[in-house]
């Protein structure tokens with residue numbers, strides 16, 4: 001029986017790269033998305049997976065998504081909490097509404113999905129949870145204060161939960177990507193990207209696949225003695 005992975009925010013970018021890599025390695029892939037139905041369905045077709053629409057910031061919708069998956073596939077072996085949005089701007093000028101939405105998706109989305117999946121993992125005494133943070137959650141970024149704070153919360157969540165559920169056979173880890181070329185970073189001009197690239201020791205921005213490889217490793221048995229860790233995949237931008 002293949003392992004089942006639920007990847008939130010898998011219609012595009014890093015989540016989609018994760019879906020492709022897990023599928024290439026024989027996983028049954030559940031592709032969660034919020035709006036991009038066509039992209040998610042096309043990826044499901046390509047990977048032999050299943051596209052599931054659900055706003056992860058909504059606890060009831062998340063509960064339904066997870067119980068539907070369990071009903072259909074019997075288990076979730078791996079949860080990748082990847083769905084995220086960014087908000088840029090000077091701290092005090094970011095609207096209350098944008099601020100709330102940022103935390104709702106990045107932090108509460110991660111908590112919601114984990115809370116719903118965890119009881120099934122606890123029952124089996126098996127599970128791998130990989131949360132996607134950001135290097136800005138490690139260092140803090142000017143004009144991305146809310147985003148940095150939300151991603152730091154994801155790191156704190158990872159560490160605490162790893163301690164709590166380690167004795168139950170569940171690994172919880174975090175990947176903190178650097179600058180990765182996706183829709184999220186498409187707002188940068190070519191000049192800005194060149195400037196950022198100069199700060200990256202390995203001399204390039206990341207590809208979504210770079211992040212997927214780290215996520216896949218953490219989900220594998222090769223990483224069975226790793227928990228509560230934050231793996232930076234950033235070309236050396238944060239050392």
Ligand code: NAP
Nearest residue numbers: 009011012013014034035036055056083084134180182184
């Ligand atoms: P992206 O290309 O903008 O894709 C975001 C994905 O999240 C999409 O699949 C989107 O679904 C989904 N999503 C957004 N809100 C959602 C919600 N409420 N419920 C369910 N799905 C939702 O972003 P990305 O660059 O791949 O980023 C993926 C993760 O990596 C995020 O957590 C991000 O913060 C983190 N990250 C990215 C970078 C980077 O440089 N790109 C760096 C560090 C960390 P729809 O298509 O349906 O909208």
